[in-house]
Amino acid sequence: MRFSRAFIPTKKESPADAEIPSHKLLIRAGFIRKVASGLYDILPLGALVIRKIERIIREEMDRAGAQEVILPIMHPAELWLESGRWDVYGKEMIKFKDRHERDYSLAPTAEEVITDLVRKEIRSYKDLPLNLYQIGRKFRDEIRPRFGLMRAREFIMKDAYSFHATDEDAEREYWNMYETYSRIFRRMGLEFKAVEADTGEIGGKFSHEFMVIADTGEGKLVYCEKCGYAASTEKAEQPKPSVPENREELFKPVEKVHTPNVKRIEEVSEFLGIPPENILKLLVYIVDGQPVAVAVRGDREVEETKLKQVFRGKEVRLATDEEIERFTGQPKGFLSPIGLKIPVYADYSVIPMVNFVAGAGEKDYHLKNVNWGRDFEVKEFIDVAEVRGGDPCPKCGAPLVEKRGIEVGHIFKLGTKYSEAMGALFVDENGQEKPMIMGCYGIGVTRVMAAAVEQNHDENGIIWPVEIAPFEVIVIPVNVKNDEIREVAEKIYEELKEAGFDVLIDDRNARPGFKFKDADLIGIPYQIIVGKGVKDGLVELKERKTGERQEIAIGRVLEVLKSLVSKN
């Protein structure tokens, strides 16, 4: 490609509405443009990257035995009504009518359509298993689109669905996809972690998120360097501490202290000179309409997704001030577990606590030397605190590492949720009719592009991993008006193109500094700079990532690049 003819509109300044590096850089470097909130044009450079990401996905999915299909984006309402998700998916789904007033939606995902296809065509266990995938547009009317491509309303997703006769086979395919996803992200040159994830309504142990490690990630994860345990903090478990032996012997008498207008844990801690670890934090949650008191150690936070999971609740939220007073009869900020009218559940972190501080249940007073078991009953100890870096690994006890990450893939063992609702049945070897066991597996293609930038950039611009770079090499003649320089650059360009490299030549009549800035911004991994060295038969090779330069003979450019970029 010739830069002078390419549609690569770069900018010196970041757009005012972009916040995170990937959003700013993808716009500045000319990969995307915004059309409206959550909707983007993907420009030629962006399309090249997307194409490479898709190619890797296709190769690996095919290798894993999955087959590509192309399903409609426009879905009839009947299928969604059948699965029960027409209303459940609700506002997130773009809905519309055709000229006959029939209801349709724009696909947010495709379980219904694929299940419909499979139920109509598959009858026997002999035709199973089956794994079908597609790469296409998805539409989700996000409550708040943000961060450019990271959370868009229209995006490109690879979604795969598998169908099995037995649970074991579904599990086998789950791990097959786990390995496949790992290969995919590894090939893309991304630093990622596969973490255990919350399974939502589906339940079970089978869900992993693939997170690209980046500080700006929306998700948090922890992992153990010793045993390999890795989980999203929405799911990460705490080991259950044992109850200290003879703890009763340590008990001191309860003491009521005046704490005027001291409410927050930090305030209480400072006022009484007691560390937050020895103060009880008591929160009131509303779980599907029912009030529940949840106690955690003062320095801990409740992870609501875990709470939801423990109570198998559909909706979990903090109670409002008014609800707290109504349900407990106690003032907010001084809640006491003693004499509370609603059940008290305590996080594991409360188990080892002895002689701790808690609210007194009346305004401006706290209690010291409170002990669970003696002063109040804990209905049940549950694991709901958010796990943090440094906490013990639930599997081996070693300290966990905490990172932020961007969820680029999610694999799920679905079970029979859709096959039962939609009647996707098969006949097994005993002539028995059974629902198929399903799995589903997604990768956010456009999000991968953003995540790659988020993880790989510096103050000068993007640094693409070579596998997904729009171009592998850029040839930069520093002055196209100098015949010798121009001719050498053209020759190298032709040679590289001939050898199968994705190569761009900056043949614009511009000053060298201008071209260098653009090359760095766009993030092409290797730059061949053709300048004054030509009279000695030399050009310069600069690596974008390290900034390292080396002079090489014009005749050796091809072989040097071949050793750097493996062509297949």
Next chain:
RNA sequence: CGGGGCGUGGCGCAGCCUGGUCAGCGCGCUUGGUUCGGGACCAAGAGGUCGGGGGUUCAAAUCCCCCCGCCCCGACCA
């Protein structure tokens, strides 16, 4: 939806509080010239319903009301 902020040539912004001499700056764009290894310089130009509508006023980018769009923080997720 709740909370916060923003809308002024293509882009980034100033002006608004204290209405009038306020259509302004930088980048980009066009033409000519000089330059040519890290986003050059000089000169001349093109380009704006000041988000939209209504109101107040002799006079509105500026004050008031309504609407629209966009961004950030929360519930959601590839």
